[in-house]
Amino acid sequence: MKQTVQMQELEALMRSSQIVAGGFLGSDTRPLSEIIEADEADVAALGATLDGLGAKMAELTAAGKRGLGTAVAVGDGLSVRVEESRGLLICPWPNHGRFLKTETIVTRLDTGVSIHWSDLSAHLIAAHGFFQGRGSAFRVEPRDLVAMLSLYHPSSEHPSGTS
């Protein structure tokens, strides 16, 4: 992927902390286009699609929201919890919208391993193929995300705190 002038401007914005503390690229020194290209290649190699990942992430967030901050059991041994904070975050890509400060935490009940994403980071993955830079607060490895989401089937949800 070519690192265009627009991409360079976008990368400068992402390396700054104008939108999130520490920026979107963390300690990753690779150009933005290279980060996106590498992660998209990983997703394709894993037999997944960005649209498919985005749809499952959105479903999991919606399921978690019904727990009002409490973990909800979903899929094959997963729990999902959603934390909401005051305010909005904008997408660094021009005119791509604003997102509530919502953090979704998905945990494998057998191992305790968790991954998390914000509404904005789910949008960045689904719409822009951008999993964020290594060392950033919301970086998620494509292989970890694909593995976690493969355990999710949208059935048998219930708030684990009340059952």
Add this chain to the structure above:
Amino acid sequence: MNLVLIVLVVSVIAAVLAAVLVFADTYINNYGECEIDVNEGTRTYTVKGGTSLLGALTDQKLFIPSACGGRGTCGYCKVKVIDGGGPVLPTEDGFLSPEEKKENVRLSCQVKVRGNIKIRIPDDLLSVREFTCVCSRIRELTYDIREFRFTLEEPDSITFVPGQYVQLLSPVYAGSSEEVYRAYSISSNPADTAAIELVIRLVPGGICTTYCFEHLKEGSPVRFNGPYGEFRMSDTDAPMIMIAGGSGMAPFNSILHQMKSTGCTRTAVYFFGARKVRDLFYIDEMRAFEKELPNFTFIPVLSEPQGEQWDGETGLVTEAVQRHFNDASGHEAYLCGSPGMIDASIVVLKKLGVPEDRIYYDKFS
């Protein structure tokens, strides 16, 4: 090849023209003195033209809520421009609903003062001020929530209505290259006019909360402006249902202080939702209010009490509300917390008969 060359040449010409226009607008155009009329002459300012409306108003110490410092990214700084604002810019378009466009609502950071302008803002904003203060106490309430006390310096006192919020300035710090403002409800007693207290939860990647938790120390200078907001207790005698979670505790703590100091005897039941015991705070304060206010009940509700010593209410906070009331049609409800909690609470309260126009809320959005 020719086509590529033509596109390239046209692009370069367009870019040069755009740069010339920006340069001319910034350095050559002289708009002279312009008059900003606020609320039909309630206030009138004479300013030098050429700046943004938000910047011009801020220079005159009239503060319009804005979280992004005027970069056109938060969409908070809306005002109604009655006359003189020019057309809506593409940079505003995504932030304005069709109804707002019909009503001439604009983002004040995107409106340039090029001539006389007439605007309309909520009257409350006329009393908003900027405060400088010192962080005089930081108290850990839970593992991710802290109470910050700011003792005022200039001006040295504040008047606010419990339920209102302030905008705290997060300055430039290592890891944040821009000043930003973030909104927090005031938690303290309104009778304590020499200071305010805020209850703040650490948000991962949050610019202002990272500043508060990692950089702000006791003794640090702090700036905020306010107070803002219309979330407040009504002046009726209707019994109240209060529902909150996390840092949504803040406005209710302030409201309860006011009820105590005014001898208020209204019936109030306060449901506070948390996951575990470690997420609860202000419990001693709430139990003290129960003793001091004759008709006040505090009901903490844990949604994940498994393995904990807890004999109180359990489940979702909305389930506890449903267990407590069969018919709440004569009540008013006050909610503060996440959008999800508020939306779910509204559904439950309406089922219990609370009219929608008596459900007041401060949504975290």
